[in-house]
Amino acid sequence: MPDTSVKKVSSEYSPKGEMGQKYLASGKTVAMRLWQDEQPNEAKEPTVREYETVGYVINGRAELHLEGQMVLLEPGDSWVVQKGASHTYKILEPFTAVEATSPPAQVHGRDEA
Secondary structure, three states: OOOOOOOOOOHHHOOEOOOOOEEEEEOOOOEEEEEEEEOOOOOOOOEOOOOEEEEEEEEEEEEEEEOOEEEEEOOOOEEEEOOOOOEEEEEEEEEEEEEEEEOOOOHHHOOOO
């Protein structure tokens, strides 16, 4: 029998990850997280993650550096970072975005740098 329970997560009380992200609702195969008012910074060293990420920009601007390419992310834009792709972000102005990760980033240490 499938799990039919309803889950509600208030971002006000969500746990925070080591990189400043707020963990939102999470299922068995997908999870959401919120990056809220991330401040401008220089791009960090590229990283590779063991999950796929899709994101949506609520406000602010950032550069996504992905496998030698650069994409400017602005409000209303969405993006994909494939599992295993080398990438980093450079925040250009206070940035808020929602991401979904599959499998969930916060499980089994997948979200640790």
